[in-house]
Amino acid sequence: MKxxxxxxxxxQSIIKNKxxxxxxxxxxxxxxxxxxxxxxxxxxxxxxIEKQIGNLGTNMxxxxxxxxxxxxxxxxAGTFNRLTIADADKIKLxxxxxxxVSPVIVTRTQIxxxxxxxxxxxxxVSTDYLTIRNWGVSSGELFSDxxxxxxxxxxxxxxxVATNLFPDGNAVGAQVxxxxxxFTVVGxxxxxxxxxxxxxxxxxxxxxxxxxxxxxxxxSFLAQILxxxxxxxxxxxxxxxxxxLMRDAHNLNGGNVPDDFTVRDQTxxxxxxxxxxxxxxxxxxxxxxxxxxxxxxxxxxxxxxxxTERTREIGIRMAIGARGSDVLTQFLxxxxxxxxxxxxxxxLVGLGGAAILGKFTGWATATPWSAVFIAVxxxxxxxxxxxxxxxxxxxxxxxxxxLRYE
Amino acid sequence: MPAATARPxxxxxxxxxDKVVKRYTMGTNEVLAMRGVDLxxxxxxxxAIMGAxxxxxxxxxxxxxxxxxxxxxxYVLDGVPVNGLSRNQLADLRNQKLGFVFQGFNLLPxxxxxxxxxxxxxxxxxxxxxxxxxxxxxxxxxxxxGARMDHEPSELSGGQQQRVAIARAIVTQPTVLLADEPTxxxxxxxxVDVMSLFQELNEQGITIILVTHEPDVAQYAKRIVEMRDGRxxxxxxxxxxxxxKADLASMVSDDALAVVA
Numbered sequence: 213m214k215x216x217x218x219x220x221x222x223x224q225s226i227i228k229n230k231x232x233x234x235x236x237x238x239x240x241x242x243x244x245x246x247x248x249x250x251x252x253x254x255x256x257x258x259x260x261i262e263k264q265i266g267n268l269g270t271n272m273x274x275x276x277x278x279x280x281x282x283x284x285x286x287x288x289a290g291t292f293n294r295l296t297i298a299d300a301d302k303i304k305l306x307x308x309x310x311x312x313v314s315p316v317i318v319t320r321t322q323i324x325x326x327x328x329x330x331x332x333x334x335x336x337v338s339t340d341y342l343t344i345r346n347w348g349v350s351s352g353e354l355f356s357d358x359x360x361x362x363x364x365x366x367x368x369x370x371x372x373v374a375t376n377l378f379p380d381g382n383a384v385g386a387q388v389x390x391x392x393x394x395f396t397v398v399g400x401x402x403x404x405x406x407x408x409x410x411x412x413x414x415x416x417x418x419x420x421x422x423x424x425x426x427x428x429x430x431x432s433f434l435a436q437i438l439x440x441x442x443x444x445x446x447x448x449x450x451x452x453x454x455x456x457l458m459r460d461a462h463n464l465n466g467g468n469v470p471d472d473f474t475v476r477d478q479t480x481x482x483x484x485x486x487x488x489x490x491x492x493x494x495x496x497x498x499x500x501x502x503x504x505x506x507x508x509x510x511x512x513x514x515x516x517x518x519x520t521e522r523t524r525e526i527g528i529r530m531a532i533g534a535r536g537s538d539v540l541t542q543f544l545x546x547x548x549x550x551x552x553x554x555x556x557x558x559x560l561v562g563l564g565g566a567a568i569l570g571k572f573t574g575w576a577t578a579t580p581w582s583a584v585f586i587a588v589x590x591x592x593x594x595x596x597x598x599x600x601x602x603x604x605x606x607x608x609x610x611x612x613x614x615l616r617y618e
Numbered sequence: 619m620p621a622a623t624a625r626p627x628x629x630x631x632x633x634x635x636d637k638v639v640k641r642y643t644m645g646t647n648e649v650l651a652m653r654g655v656d657l658x659x660x661x662x663x664x665x666a667i668m669g670a671x672x673x674x675x676x677x678x679x680x681x682x683x684x685x686x687x688x689x690x691x692x693y694v695l696d697g698v699p700v701n702g703l704s705r706n707q708l709a710d711l712r713n714q715k716l717g718f719v720f721q722g723f724n725l726l727p728x729x730x731x732x733x734x735x736x737x738x739x740x741x742x743x744x745x746x747x748x749x750x751x752x753x754x755x756x757x758x759x760x761x762x763x764g765a766r767m768d769h770e771p772s773e774l775s776g777g778q779q780q781r782v783a784i785a786r787a788i789v790t791q792p793t794v795l796l797a798d799e800p801t802x803x804x805x806x807x808x809x810v811d812v813m814s815l816f817q818e819l820n821e822q823g824i825t826i827i828l829v830t831h832e833p834d835v836a837q838y839a840k841r842i843v844e845m846r847d848g849r850x851x852x853x854x855x856x857x858x859x860x861x862x863k864a865d866l867a868s869m870v871s872d873d874a875l876a877v878v879a
Contacts, residue, residue: 217740228728528724531685532738532786533713535706612685615724 222545232514233550239510240554241561243503244587248562251583254496256576261488271444272344273451275437278472294472295434302461309450310439312340317424318435323417325388326377333416336424344440352384352399360420367395371403371414393427451475508594515547515602526606527614540607547599548592555591559584632793632825633659633682638691640677651677653848664820666839667829674848679829683716683796684708696793713741717787721799723779725771731758731782732767738790757789761815777808784815788824797828801835807869813838814862838862
């Protein structure tokens with residue numbers, strides 16, 4: 213029998229047994245639908261987790277000055293202070309992968325104003341700093357690029373400093389004294405809490421790096437340069453790029469001279485993020501395969517019953533000249549058509565379900581195209597895999613016994 | 619309609635059984651269903667095979683119908699030796715040379731008469747059929763069901779269902795039409811009606827072998843072969859052959875209320 217005729221015969225039998233067909237497909241419909249909804253929710257959750265982990269600063273890279281050795285005794289990182297504003301400018305100007313770059317000048321000073329005085333760390337930074345650290349202000353605002361250029365004496369207080377000096381919350385606009393210079397408070401940072409090692413990240417004030425050089429630190433070398441990328445994925449490439457730019461800036465390109473600087477990223481956090489994501493993906497894949505296998509077993513079940521129920525039909529077909537392969541192909545086509553049809557219906561149910569769920573629960577849902585193709589492709593494979601055994605059983609029947617079957 | 623299957627050049631017998639033995643093993647018991655059967659059927663014959671249940675007539679039908687193969691002895695169908703053919707070759711042989719009519723009609727349920735009759739042509743691998751729909755329709759017209767082609771078996775009477783089955787059996791222009799208790803499920807009136815169709819087809823040249831245990835039905839054949847215990851015990855021509863059409867006419871005049879199927 214020609215394939216097209218077999219296809220027609222198989223689909224006719226599917227249409228003739230509407231109830232049986234629908235019950236058979238139900239398993240696949242639910243399986244695929246559940247997978248699609250699951251993946252949609254999982255995907256939404258995954259991107260939210262990635263975003264939250266991103267807030268921890270996984271996209272940040274840190275450039276510090278390299279170490280020097282004096283008579284064979286290493287002086288440790290940062291002792292060779294050759295990190296300059298020019299380096300930071302060069303990186304910011306030439307980097308294609310970093311979306312924010314800020315020099316960081318670190319010093320400590322006494323700050324006087326409001327209710328008293330407080331000794332705290334001063335960071336001289338550019339306007340990119342808050343972007344890199346994923347940080348914001350709770351009141352007021354950060355100083356502007358103009359402020360940086362004109363070395364304006366403006367300061368943004370960390371939350372700890374602000375609560376100690378201005379417990380009433382009226383810090384913005386107030387005058388404070390840093391070292392020997394008067395500064396205007398333009399903003400207060402939102403609280404960021406402690407680092408993993410217990411340092412209070414809020415016990416800090418930010419000033420333009422130009423002002424810091426001029427008024428507070430008295431030297432032009434930088435403690436570090438911070439940069440950030442738009443995604444975790446490009447960090448390794450960004451590090452390589454920064455290294456090239458830095459070697460160029462420090463004239464190290466000729467010859468076999470070691471780097472006089474160090475570039476680091478937040479590898480540990482990034483690795484945690486990656487493993488969280490992959491655990492999530494694995495979990496979803498497991499759920500996906502279980503529900504599809506259950507659906508497949510449903511198909512096999514019904515096909516086996518159907519083969520028994522249609523024993524006589526198989527006998528008739530064989531008596532009038534159907535070969536075993538004709539019967540095998542017919543039943544296989546039936547199960548594939550049913551499972552693919554079930555897969556497509558399940559897909560629509562899943563997409564609709566995900567949309568409704570997203571609307572009523574407010575969960576982020578996103579269905580990737582890959583999930584759509586995999587679900588439908590998988591259901592076809594399920595049809596072949598679980599349809600083969602019953603079809604084989606039908607094809608190997610003895611026509612005499614099949615014809616006598618009551 | 620396309621030309622019938624080519625006949626063997628010699629024009630020899632359509633069926634030739636030579637010392638056919640069929641042995642089954644049922645559990646530990648061995649059953650000898652056929653104990654050396656010789657049978658020759660010439661083209662154009664109409665043979666009734668009779669016998670009690672267990673006489674081996676069904677086994678012989680299965681072997682003649684290429685649904686089963688002999689344990690020993692040889693079977694030649696229309697010049698083709700059947701011994702040693704594979705499952706697929708037997709299927710093709712059934713499709714090309716045989717037509718089956720069963721006691722229980724064995725039509726596909728929820729399938730129109732036309733689709734049922736078309737089915738054997740769809741399984742043809744020799745590419746003999748071009749317009750299967752028209753051929754099927756012609757066969758249905760030939761058995762008098764031209765007006766009921768779109769009816770499903772559940773919408774047809776027993777006699778009509780058997781006519782559809784006969785149309786399905788003759789649509790491929792088989793060498794032999796095999797009918798296994800074709801009237802077993804029919805009332806006496808419809809029985810005669812179906813037998814008149816068989817006689818008509820036989821007159822048109824189709825060789826017919828029918829299995830029956832009713833002597834009345836056997837009287838419509840040209841030759842009776844009787845079996846017992848796996849052997850042929852009687853093989854005689856029908857002396858007083860009945861004409862089903864005439865019988866039918868007298869039945870209708872006897873009972874004016876009889877419903878013609």
